[in-house]
Amino acid sequence: MVPHSLSQMAQVIAVGGANMDLKVQTLAPAVPGTSNPGRAAQTPGGVARNVAENLARLGVRVALLSAVGTDALGDGLLRQAAEAGVDVSPTLRTAKAVTGTYTAVLDRGGELLIAVAAMEIMDALTPAVLMEREEMLRGAAYIVADGNLPPETLEHLLSRESRVIFEPVSVPKAVRLLPALEAGHAPWAVTPNLAELSALVETEVPDKAAAIREAALQLHGRGVEVVWVRRGMRGSLLSVADQFWELPALAADVKDVTGAGDAMLAAFLAALLAGETLPDAAREAHAAAALTVESGQTVVPDLTRAAVRVRLDRGCQLITV
Helix, strand or coil: CCCCCCCCCCCEEEECCCEEEEEEEECCCCCCCCCCCEEEEEEEECHHHHHHHHHHHCCCCEEEECEEECCHHHHHHHHHHHHCCCECCCCEEECCCCCEEEEEEECCCCCEEEEEEECHHHHHCCHHHHHHCHHHHHCCCEEEEECCCCHHHHHHHHCCCCCEEEECCCHHHHHHHHHHHHCCCCCCEECCEHHHHHHHHCCCCCCCHHHHHHHHHHHHHCCCCEEEEECHHHCEEEEECCEEEEECCCCCCCCCCCCHHHHHHHHHHHHHHCCCCHHHHHHHHHHHHHHHHHHCCCCCCCCCHHHHHHHHCCCCCCEEC
C-alpha cells in the first residue's frame, strides 16, 4: 500500500461492508407465499461503502477499508466508489471468497419487507489486516465501523485510541459490540435504531423518549459518549451524558428508504468536521435522509452539503430536553 501524504490523509475511514445490492419492489400489496409482480435494480451497497460514498459527495476526504472478491462484482464496486471520490486503496481483495451481496424486498410504498445479506467475505477483515493499515487509521479524525465486522476485528479497532462510530447495521450484528463493551472498549458513538438499541442494552426498549434516554444512559455508563437513536418517521433522539435532544424527521415523499441511515451518518460527520455542534449536525443528517428517501436511490448522486442545508431550511425543529 502506497503511503499517503498528510494532505491526502482521509478525514474519515469507513470500515466494514461493501457489497452489491439487489433491490426488488412489489407493484401491489405484497402477498406472502407466492410470486408478486414487481421491479428490480442492482446498485452498489454496503453500509461502510454507502457512508463512504455519501461522505465523498459531501466533500469529505474518505477512505474505504472493506473486503471484496477478485470477481466482476468486486471490480465494479471499487470502480464506482473510486469514481465518486472514495479512496479504495485500503480495501482488501481476496480470491478466497466472493464479493458480498444484499438482497432487499420492498413493498410498493418503499418500506423494507425483508432483506438477506450474504457477507461471509467480511471474515477476511481480520485484526492483522487492520494492523497493516495502522498508519492510515491513526491519521483519521473519525472511523466508522459497521456491524459487518467480525467481533474480534471490531474489538481490535475499538482498543485503539481513535474516535470510532459504531453503526450496528442490524439486530443480529448489533450484539457484536457486546464483547468489546465487556472488555472495556467502547466506541465514541453508536447509531442504532430502536431494535438495535434494545440489543445493545439486552432488554426491550419502548419507543418513548424517557425509555430511550434511560437505555442511552446505560451505554454512557459503559463509556459510549454519544448515543444517537434513529426512530424512523418519529425522527431521532441524540444523547450525551448530561443532555439529550429529540429531533423530528422531515416530511418527505418516500420512494425508497434504503440508504437513508447511511446518508444520515455521513451528513452528521460532514457537519461535525465543518465545526457544527452535535445537535446541529444531527439536524443536517435528517435533511440528508429526506433527500435520500425522496430520490429512490441508495446514494443521491448530486448530494452536497449545500443541498442538505437547503433541504434543512424546509423544516427540522430541535427539542432540547
